[in-house]
Amino acid sequence: MNTTHVPADILQVGESLIRFVEQEVVPLETANRALLASDRTIFDEAGRFTPPVETLRREVRERSARQGFYTMFGPEELGGGGLGPVAAVYLNALLSEHCGPGRVLVHPVVIPSPFTNGLSPVLAHLRADVRERYLPALASGEKTLCFGLSEPDAGSDVFAMKTRAVRDGDHWVIDGSKQWITNGPYADHAMIFAVTDPERAARRAGGVTGFFVDTKSPGFSVVSTIPIMGHLGAEIGILSFTGLRVPDDHRLGEVHEGLRVALGGVNTGRLGLSATCIGLARWALVQAVDYAKIRKTFGQPIGEHGAVQILLADSASDIYAAETMLMDCAVKLERGERALSELSMVKLHCTEAANRVFDRCMQVHGGMGLTNELRLEEGYRFTRSMRIPDGTSEIQRRTIARELLSRGVTF
Numbered sequence: 001m002n003t004t005h006v007p008a009d010i011l012q013v014g015e016s017l018i019r020f021v022e023q024e025v026v027p028l029e030t031a032n033r034a035l036l037a038s039d040r041t042i043f044d045e046a047g048r049f050t051p052p053v054e055t056l057r058r059e060v061r062e063r064s065a066r067q068g069f070y071t072m073f074g075p076e077e078l079g080g081g082g083l084g085p086v087a088a089v090y091l092n093a094l095l096s097e098h099c100g101p102g103r104v105l106v107h108p109v110v111i112p113s114p115f116t117n118g119l120s121p122v123l124a125h126l127r128a129d130v131r132e133r134y135l136p137a138l139a140s141g142e143k144t145l146c147f148g149l150s151e152p153d154a155g156s157d158v159f160a161m162k163t164r165a166v167r168d169g170d171h172w173v174i175d176g177s178k179q180w181i182t183n184g185p186y187a188d189h190a191m192i193f194a195v196t197d198p199e200r201a202a203r204r205a206g207g208v209t210g211f212f213v214d215t216k217s218p219g220f221s222v223v224s225t226i227p228i229m230g231h232l233g234a235e236i237g238i239l240s241f242t243g244l245r246v247p248d249d250h251r252l253g254e255v256h257e258g259l260r261v262a263l264g265g266v267n268t269g270r271l272g273l274s275a276t277c278i279g280l281a282r283w284a285l286v287q288a289v290d291y292a293k294i295r296k297t298f299g300q301p302i303g304e305h306g307a308v309q310i311l312l313a314d315s316a317s318d319i320y321a322a323e324t325m326l327m328d329c330a331v332k333l334e335r336g337e338r339a340l341s342e343l344s345m346v347k348l349h350c351t352e353a354a355n356r357v358f359d360r361c362m363q364v365h366g367g368m369g370l371t372n373e374l375r376l377e378e379g380y381r382f383t384r385s386m387r388i389p390d391g392t393s394e395i396q397r398r399t400i401a402r403e404l405l406s407r408g409v410t411f
Contacts (some may be wrong), residue, residue: 001093001282001323005331010087014094017069017110021098024063025105028056036104043233047225048185053104060109061141069110071139073268074119078131079139085330088114088268089275093323096279101379107276115269116147117183122191125253125261126212134189134212146187146215148178148239149262155180156395158193158259159204163241165194165211172196172211172251174244177223180389185222185237190215192241193258200256210252210261219244229381267333267343270390271326274350277386278322280379281357285315287376288361291368302364311360318353325349341403342411348396354383 003011035041035052044050049057064070073088074080083091092111099106112118119139123131137143154161163176174194178184190213200207213220223238253261289312292303302308329346332339358380362369369376387393403410 001090001278002327003090005086005327006090007086010083010090013072013083013087014091016067017091017095018098020064020067020069021095021106021110024067025060025103025110028060029103029105032056039232042104043227043231047227047233049233054186056105057109058141060105061112061144064110065139065141070112070141071119073111073114073272074139075121075124078119078121078123079135080119085268085271085333086327088272089326089330092272092275093279093282093326096276097282098279100283100375101280101382102375111272112144113182113269114272115265116191117145117187120145120147120191121265122147122210122252122261123212125210127249127251130212130249138189143188144183144186146181146183146190146239147262148181148184148190148192150178150180152177152179156392158208158262159201161193161195161201161208163192163194164198165196165209165246167196167248168245170248171245172209172248174211174213174219174241174246176241178239180226180236181239182236182389184239185225186235187215189213190220190239191252191262192239192246193262196258197256206256206259208258208262209255210258211246212250212252213244213246217244217246229385266390267339270343270347271330271333273386273390274322274346275326277350277354277383278319278326280383281315281319281322281354284358284361284376284379285312285319287374288312288315288364291365295366308364311364315357315360318357322346322350322353339411341400341407344391344396344399344403345411347391348393348400351383351386352393355380355387358383 029036042053061070068081072081072083076082095111138145149158151161151163165172165174176194191210192213193208193210195201195207196209197207219242221240223240225234225237227234292308292312293301295302325346329339329342332342358376362376362380365374365376368374
């Protein structure tokens with residue numbers, strides 16, 4: 001990635017991050033190679049991480065936290081490092097490029113989502129005295145979070161949510177469900193958003209409130225995990241609430257203004273996701289270029305064949321364009337600019353470009369590209385899935401078009 005806009009201190013953080021992975025995470029992976037080699041040992045029959053895998057992931061989280069990586073994107077007011085969009089783009093891409101796909105102790109354990117886990121900026125909306133009770137365990141990696149907004153019938157259209165919260169004295173009573181919740185089956189605490197004024201929500205004028213919930217509370221249950229695209233288990237799951245009581249002092253922000261809270265930090269989250277995809281794409285291209293130099297057909301390296309050269313050239317072009325867009329958007333957000341259409345273009349292009357790159361790199365490898373051994377198919381499945389969360393490609397195109405029609409060509 002072009003590091004022109006990356007400050008020297010962030011470059012040094014990147015070097016330290018890679019050293020941490022090599023010195024702390026790789027030995028754990030090596031010592032537990034048999035456990036981590038297959039979904040059959042990573043997940044149990046219910047599709048959850050097995051206890052030994054959960055223990056390893058917690059150990060990596062806590063080691064990362066001690067080194068400051070786990071919390072480096074958290075707001076300074078919460079005790080985090082306060083690193084902004086430029087750092088998020090560079091460091092997520094660097095980690096993904098170095099490690100590649102399918103590293104169950106790396107993604108997103110070393111660096112959690114800057115929005116939905118760890119020192120999430122959403123926690124800034126929790127009452128200070130309540131927040132201080134939970135921050136130490138969340139910052140250390142001992143406890144984890146999940147972010148509950150999506151529902152079976154409310155993904156891109158958040159106002160279609162059916163989960164309800166009703167005031168009962170000093171408590172709120174929540175009934176409903178959430179789906180596609182990352183870390184939902186494992187989280188110790190959840191940030192749950194529910195309709196508190198159905199009439200306002202129907203007018204799309206607010207009416208949604210956020211709550212900080214202990215997942216061990218009566219009425220909170222994990223229905224199941226949701227295995228996707230070839231996996232036997234998952235990080236994501238379905239949550240259910242039946243008469244779940246939450247104290248009013250555990251409310252996130254003002255009553256009926258929960259969507260402002262929920263969407264306040266989504267920009268950096270989308271940038272991080274996009275950077276992860278492009279870091280993985282660069283990793284895949286390196287594998288394909290190296291393979292094209294040594295694999296021979298018809299008496300010469302396949303890299304000498306025009307058809308293979310086209311696959312490599314198109315992949316490189318996709319990555320260069322994506323990295324340029326990513327950093328340009330990150331710089332604008334770091335300066336406090338709006339950059340809404342740019343952000344949607346970044347999420348759209350980076351996820352789709354990474355998916356194309358993995359497809360081409362698998363093609364370069366021929367039959368070997370289909371094997372689990374090279375991890376290309378793992379990356380292909382991951383990048384394909386990233387075209388849906390945090391706003392589908394179609395929703396991003398809708399946002400871009402609306403910005404063009406309402407504000408003109410401003411990028």
